[in-house]
Amino acid sequence: MSEVTNMHSGAMAGHAVHHEDHHGHHKETFVSKYIFSMDHKTIAKQFLVTGIIWAIIGGLFSVLFRLQLGYPDQSFPILETMFGHWAAGGQIKPEFYYALITMHGTVLVFFVLTAGLSGTFANLLIPLQIGARDMASPFLNMLSYWFFFMASVVMLSSIFIQTGPASGGWTMYPPLSALRQAGDGSKLGSDLWLVGMALFIISQLLAGLNYISTILNMRTKGMSMTRMPLTVWALFFTAVLGVLSFPVLLSGAILLLFDRNIGTSFFLSDIVINGEILPNEGGSAILYQHLFWFLGHPEVYIILLPAMGMVSEILSVNSRKPIFGYMAMLGSLFAICILAFLVWAHHMFVTGLNPFLGSVFVLLTLLIAVPSAIKVFNWLTTLWRGNIRFTPATLFAIGFVSLFISGGLTGIFVGNSTIDIHLHDTMFVVAHFHIVMGVASFFGMFAGVYHWFPKMFGRYLNSTLGYMHFWVTMIGSYLIFWPMHYQGLAGIPRRYLDKSGWTSFNGFPELDKMITIVSIIVFAVQLMFVFNFFYSIFKGRKVTTKNPWGANTLEWTTPIRPGHGNWEGEIPEVHRWAYDYGKDGREFIPQDEPIGENESKH
Amino acid sequence: MQTFFIIAILGLGFLITFQIAKASEYVAVLRGEEKARKQTNKVNAFMLLAFLILGLIGVWYCNEELKGKILGKPASDHGVLIDRMLYITIIITFIVFLITQIALFWFSFKYQESDKRKAYYYPHNNKLEVIWTVIPAIALTVLVGFGIFYWFKITGNAPKDAMQVEVTGSQFKWEFRYPGKDGPGGQGIFGKRYFKNTNEAKGNPLGQLWDDPANHDDIYISGDAMHLVVNKPVKLVIGAKDVIHDVGLAHFRMKMDAVPGTPTTMWFTPTITTKQMIKDSGNPDFVYEISCDQMCGKGHWSMRGTIIVETQEEFDAWMATKKPQYLVANPDKDPNAAKTDSVKTVAVVANDK
Numbered sequence: 013m014s015e016v017t018n019m020h021s022g023a024m025a026g027h028a029v030h031h032e033d034h035h036g037h038h039k040e041t042f043v044s045k046y047i048f049s050m051d052h053k054t055i056a057k058q059f060l061v062t063g064i065i066w067a068i069i070g071g072l073f074s075v076l077f078r079l080q081l082g083y084p085d086q087s088f089p090i091l092e093t094m095f096g097h098w099a100a101g102g103q104i105k106p107e108f109y110y111a112l113i114t115m116h117g118t119v120l121v122f123f124v125l126t127a128g129l130s131g132t133f134a135n136l137l138i139p140l141q142i143g144a145r146d147m148a149s150p151f152l153n154m155l156s157y158w159f160f161f162m163a164s165v166v167m168l169s170s171i172f173i174q175t176g177p178a179s180g181g182w183t184m185y186p187p188l189s190a191l192r193q194a195g196d197g198s199k200l201g202s203d204l205w206l207v208g209m210a211l212f213i214i215s216q217l218l219a220g221l222n223y224i225s226t227i228l229n230m231r232t233k234g235m236s237m238t239r240m241p242l243t244v245w246a247l248f249f250t251a252v253l254g255v256l257s258f259p260v261l262l263s264g265a266i267l268l269l270f271d272r273n274i275g276t277s278f279f280l281s282d283i284v285i286n287g288e289i290l291p292n293e294g295g296s297a298i299l300y301q302h303l304f305w306f307l308g309h310p311e312v313y314i315i316l317l318p319a320m321g322m323v324s325e326i327l328s329v330n331s332r333k334p335i336f337g338y339m340a341m342l343g344s345l346f347a348i349c350i351l352a353f354l355v356w357a358h359h360m361f362v363t364g365l366n367p368f369l370g371s372v373f374v375l376l377t378l379l380i381a382v383p384s385a386i387k388v389f390n391w392l393t394t395l396w397r398g399n400i401r402f403t404p405a406t407l408f409a410i411g412f413v414s415l416f417i418s419g420g421l422t423g424i425f426v427g428n429s430t431i432d433i434h435l436h437d438t439m440f441v442v443a444h445f446h447i448v449m450g451v452a453s454f455f456g457m458f459a460g461v462y463h464w465f466p467k468m469f470g471r472y473l474n475s476t477l478g479y480m481h482f483w484v485t486m487i488g489s490y491l492i493f494w495p496m497h498y499q500g501l502a503g504i505p506r507r508y509l510d511k512s513g514w515t516s517f518n519g520f521p522e523l524d525k526m527i528t529i530v531s532i533i534v535f536a537v538q539l540m541f542v543f544n545f546f547y548s549i550f551k552g553r554k555v556t557t558k559n560p561w562g563a564n565t566l567e568w569t570t571p572i573r574p575g576h577g578n579w580e581g582e583i584p585e586v587h588r589w590a591y592d593y594g595k596d597g598r599e600f601i602p603q604d605e606p607i608g609e610n611e612s613k614h
Numbered sequence: 615m616q617t618f619f620i621i622a623i624l625g626l627g628f629l630i631t632f633q634i635a636k637a638s639e640y641v642a643v644l645r646g647e648e649k650a651r652k653q654t655n656k657v658n659a660f661m662l663l664a665f666l667i668l669g670l671i672g673v674w675y676c677n678e679e680l681k682g683k684i685l686g687k688p689a690s691d692h693g694v695l696i697d698r699m700l701y702i703t704i705i706i707t708f709i710v711f712l713i714t715q716i717a718l719f720w721f722s723f724k725y726q727e728s729d730k731r732k733a734y735y736y737p738h739n740n741k742l743e744v745i746w747t748v749i750p751a752i753a754l755t756v757l758v759g760f761g762i763f764y765w766f767k768i769t770g771n772a773p774k775d776a777m778q779v780e781v782t783g784s785q786f787k788w789e790f791r792y793p794g795k796d797g798p799g800g801q802g803i804f805g806k807r808y809f810k811n812t813n814e815a816k817g818n819p820l821g822q823l824w825d826d827p828a829n830h831d832d833i834y835i836s837g838d839a840m841h842l843v844v845n846k847p848v849k850l851v852i853g854a855k856d857v858i859h860d861v862g863l864a865h866f867r868m869k870m871d872a873v874p875g876t877p878t879t880m881w882f883t884p885t886i887t888t889k890q891m892i893k894d895s896g897n898p899d900f901v902y903e904i905s906c907d908q909m910c911g912k913g914h915w916s917m918r919g920t921i922i923v924e925t926q927e928e929f930d931a932w933m934a935t936k937k938p939q940y941l942v943a944n945p946d947k948d949p950n951a952a953k954t955d956s957v958k959t960v961a962v963v964a965n966d967k
Contacts, residue, residue, distance in 0.1 A: 088617070089617075090617045106912040106913065106915070107912045110909075110911075110912060110914070179912075180909060181909040185857075185858055185908075185909070186857075187856065187857045187858065187874060188857040188858065188909065188910060188911060191856070191857070194785070194856065194857055194911055195911045195912050196912075280874075280875075281874060281875030281876075282809040282874050282875035283809070283855065283856055283874050283875070284784070284809050284812045284821070284855045284856060285784075285785070285855070285856040285857075286785070286856075287812075287814060289809065289810050289812060293875075295875065296875070296876065297858055297873050297874060297875065297876065298873060298876060331725065331733060332733035333733040333734065333735070333736065334735065334736070334737040335737075336736060336737065336738065336739075337737075337738045337739075337742075337743050338737065338738065339738065340738070340743045362860065362869045362870050362871055363871045363873065363878070364870065364871060364873060364876060364877075364878030364879075367765065367766060367769035367770075370765065370769070371762045371765055371766065374758060374761055374762055374765065375758055375762070378754045378757060378758050378761075379754070381750060381754055382747060382750050382751050382754065385746060385747075385750040386743065386746060386747055386750075388714055389714075389742075389746040390743075391718075392714065392717050392718055392721060393736070393742070395718070395721040395722060395725060396721050396725065396736075397725055397733065397734035397736065398721075398725045398733045398734070399725065399727050399728065399731055399732065399733040400659075400722060400725050400726050400727055401651075401655060401727050402654070402655050402658035402659060402662075402722075402726070402727075407658060407662075410662065410718065410719075410722055413718055414715060414718055414719075417710075417711065417714045417715060417718070418711065418715075421707040421710060421711055422707075424703060424706075424707055424754075424757060425700070425703055425707070428699065428703065428757060428758075428761040429761065429762075429765045430695065430696055430699045430760075430761045430762075430764040430765045430768065431696060431699050431700050431703060431761070433692075433696060433768065433867060433868060433869050434693075434696050434700070434864075434867040434868075434869065436869055436907065437860065437862070437869070437907040437908060438907070474635050474636065474639055475639070475654070476634070476635035476638045476639060477631070477632070477635040479654070479658065480631065480635070483661065486665070487665070490669065490672070494672075494673070494676060495676050495680060498676070498680040498681075498683065498684050501684040501685055501700075502683055502684040502685065502864070503862070503864025503865075503905070505862060505905050505906070505907045507909050507914060507915065508905075508914070508915040509915045510915060510916075511915075513916055513918065514903060514905070514918065515897070515899050515900060515901055515903065516864050516865065516903045516905070517864075517903075517905070519683040520680075520683065523680070536624060536628075539628075540628060540631065540632075543628075543632070544635075553639060553643075591737065593733060593735070594732060594733035594734065594735045595735045596735075597732070
C-alpha cells in the first residue's frame with residue numbers, strides 16, 4: 013500500500029504544508045538546496061557533517077594530550093612543526109595541554125554530541141517518523157543551524173589567537189576563567205569561549221522549541237503520542253531538557269562575561285592574585301557551579317537520550333522483535349528527564365556544600381539508577397528470543413548497552429558522596445563519564461548513522477569497514493577506559509599532565525603508554541569511518557528498495573531519495589504502534605497498515 | 615623522519631584495508647547478498663561471544679596487575695569508612711555487571727539470526743517490569759543508606775579537642791597557619807584576616823590583622839610540610855587566595871575545595887605516622903602528599919604539598935622551632951629581636967620562597 017503514489021491527490025492529511033507537487037518545479041539553486049536549505053533532511057546532514065569535522069578536531073586534541081600523558085619525557089619534533097611555540101622543543105607546554113583538554117571537552121560535549129548527535133537525528137527523524145513534511149518552522153530550523161555555525165566559527169577562531177583558547181577546563185569555573193591574570197587561556201580565549209557558547213545556546217533553544225512544537229502539533233493522522241517510535245520520544249525529552257536548562261547556562265555565561273569585562277562581582281570575592289589585590293567582594297564562585305551544573309547534568313542526558321532512543325529502535329528492528337516494555341521505556345525516559353533536573357549538585361559534593369543538602373542529592377542521584385536499570389533489562393529482553401541480524405548498526409547498539417552498563421555502574425560509585433570524597437576529580441571520574449556519556453553516546457550516534465545512512469543518502473556505508481570500525485572501537489574503548497578506573501582509585505587527580513614528581517601517583521607509566529597507543533589506533537579507525545562516510549555518499553552501494561531493514565516506521569515509506577516534503581502524494585495514515593515485529597507469524601507490519609480483522613491484540 | 619615513516623605505514627595499511635573492504639562488498643554481491651550477510655552474521659555473533667569471554671578474562675587480568683597499586687591502607691579513621699563503602703559498592707555493582715554483560719552477549723550469540731527460528735512476539739510483561747524496578751530500588755536503598763550514614767559521620771562537626779590547621783591555596787603553592795595556644799584549653803584561635811591587608815613584602819602573606827591579639831601567636835608555615843599528630847583529630851580550615859583549588863589527601867581519602875571568599879572545613883584523624891607508613895609500604899620515599907584536585911591554571915599538575923604525621927613529642931619539638939608571623943612582620947615587637955639577628959634573616963629568606 014505504501015507503493016501507492018497518488019501524485020494528484022488534493023486532500024492533505026490535516027494541515028496545510030507545502031507540497032512537492034506544487035513546489036517541485038521551482039528552480040532550486042545550489043545555495044537554496046545545500047546551504048541555506050530549509051529542508052529538515054539537509055539541515056540534519058549539515059549538523060552531521062559539521063559535527064564530524066568537530067569530532068576530528070576534538071579527537072585529534074585527545075591524541076595530542078594522550079601523547080603527553082603516555083610519553084611525558086619524550087619530544088616529538090613534529091609537534092613543534094605543527095604548533096610552534098605551543099610545543100617548543102617538541103614537548104607540549106602546560107598552557108597548551110590545558111587548552112587542549114578544555115577544547116576537547118567543550119567540542120565533544122557541545123559541538124559533537126549535542127549538536128552533531130541530537131541536531132542530526134532530531135532533524136532527520138522527527139518529521140520522517142511522525143509523518144510530517146517538515147518542521148513546524150523550517151526557517152527557525154535553518155537559523156538554528158546557522159547559529160551553531162557561528163558558534164563554531166567563534167570557538168574555532170579562539171584556537172588561532174596569540175594567547176590561545178580557553179584553558180580552564182570545559183566547566184570554565186571562575187575565578188580561573190574570570191581573571192585575565194590567572195593564565196593565558198583566561199585572556200581573550202575565555203571571552204570567545206563564552207560568546208561562542210552563548211551563540212550555541214541560542215541555536216539549541218531555537219532547535220529545541222521547534223522539535224517540541226513539531227512533535228506536539230504535526231503528527232500524521234493516527235499517530236497518537238503512544239504510537240510514536242521511542243526515538244521520537246527520546247528526542248522529545250531531549251528537547252524539553254535543553255529548553256529548560258540551557259538558559260540557565262546562558263545566564264551563567266553572561267554573568268561571567270560581565271565579571272570579566274565590566275567589573276561586576278557575581279562570582280568574585282576576596283581575591284589576591286600574583287600579589288595584586290582585586291577590589292571585588294561579596295560574589296560567590298560556587299554560584300557559577302550551580303548555574304553550570306543545572307545545565308551540565310541535564311546535558312549528560314541531552315547527549316544520552318537520543319542515543320537511547322535510537323538504540324531501542326535499532327535493537328527492535330534488527331532482533332525482529334517488538335521493543336520490550338514500550339510503556340516502561342517511556343516511563344523511564346520520563347523519570348530520567350525529571351530526575352536530570354534534581355541531581356546537579358552531585359558534581360559539587362566537595363565544594364563545601366551543606367552536608368544535608370549533599371545527602372538529598374545522593375538519594376536523588378542514585379534514584380536515577382532505577383529507570384536506567386529498567387532500560388537495560390528491557391533491552392536485554394528485547395534481544396532475548398529474537399532473530400538478530402548483526403548489521404553494523406546492531407553491533408553499535410549492543411556496544412552501547414554494554415558501555416551504558418559499565419559506565420552506569422561506576423556512576424553509583426561517584427554519585428555516592430561518601431565514595432566521591434575520595435574519587436572526586438580523579439581519573440575515575442574521567443573513566444566513568446567517558447564510558448557512559450562519551451563513548452556510549454558515540455556508539456548510539458554510530459548506530460544511528462549506519463542505520464539511517466541509506467535514508468539520508470540513498471546508499472549504504474561499506475559494511476566491512478563498518479564491522480572493523482565497530483570491533484576496533486569497542487575493544488579500544490574498554491582498553492582505554494577500564495584500567496583508567498584503577499588510576500582514579502589510586503587517587504590520581506585528573507588534568508595532571510606529568511605525574512613523575514609525585515610519590516603517590518607515579519605508579520602507572522606503562523599503563524599510560526598503553527592507553528596512549530590504543531587511543532591513537534582508535535582515532536585512526538575513526539578517520540577510516542569518516543572516509544567511509546564521505547566515500548559512500550558518492551560511491552556507496554545503492555539502495556534499491558524503500559525499506560532495506562524491513563522496519564515499521566514511517567521514514568521507510570518515503571521514496572528512496574525523498575525530496576523536500578518527504579512523501580509524494582498523501583502522508584500515510586498510522587494504524588498501529590511502531591513495533592509489530594514477528595506478530596501473527598508476519599515478520600513485520602508497517603505502521604501505516606490498517607489493523608487486520610483477525611489480528612491478535614498485544 | 616620516524617613520524618613520517620609511521621604516517622606512511624598507517625596510510626598504506628588504510629589503503630589495503632579499504633581495498634579489501636571494497637572487494638568484499640563486490641564478492642558479496644556476486645555470491646548473493648543474502649548468503650554473504652548470513653555468513654558475516656555468524657562471524658559477528660561468534661565475535662560477540664569471544665569478546666565476552668576474553669573481556670572477562672581481561673577484567674580479571676587487569677585487576678591482578680593493578681590491584682597492588684591502588685588505595686593501600688587508609689591512613690585516617692574516615693578513610694576506613696570510605697574504603698568500606700567502596701568495597702560494598704564494588705561487590706554489588708560487580709554482581710550486576712556480570713549478570714547483565716553475560717546476558718547481553720550471550721543472548722546476542724544465542725539468538726543470532728537463523729532460518730529455523732522465528733522471533734518471539736513478546737511486547738511486555740508487567741510482572742517482570744515490577745521485579746526489575748523493585749530489586750534495583752532495594753539494592754540502591756542499601757547503598758544510599760550506608761552512604762548517607764558514613765557521609766554524616768565524615769562531614770559532621772569535628773570533635774572539640776581537634777587541633778586546627780588553616781590551609782590556603784594559591785597559584786601554585788600551599789600555605790599553612792597554626793593558631794598557637796591562645797583561647798580556652800589551649801586549642802588556639804585563628805586571628806582575623808582581611809584579603810586587602812595581604813602584603814608579602816611586609817611579611818603578611820595571609821593578610822592577617824595585626825590589631826587582633828589572636829593573631830599574635832599564629833604560626834605561618836610556607837615551603838614546609840604540614841605537621842599533624844597521630845591519632846589526634848585535625849580540623850582543616852581551607853581557603854584560597856586567587857582561584858579555586860582543592861586539598862586532596864589521597865591516603866587519608868579526604869578532599870575539600872579551597873574557594874576564594876568562602877572558607878570550607880574538613881576534619882579527620884590521621885592514624886598512621888609517616889615513619890610507620892615508610893616501614894609498612896617498604897618505600898623509603900613515602901610521604902603523605904597534598905594534591906590540588908581542582909583545575910587551577912598551568913601549574914595545577916605540580917601543585918604539591920606534603921604532610922608529616924608524627925607523635926605529639928615530635929610535633930611539639932617541631933613547633934618549638936617556629937616563631938609567630940606577628941613577630942616576623944613586626945620585628946620591633948619581638949622581645950628577642952636584638953640578640954637573634956640571624957633567625958630574622960632565615961625567616962625573611964623563608965618568606966621569599
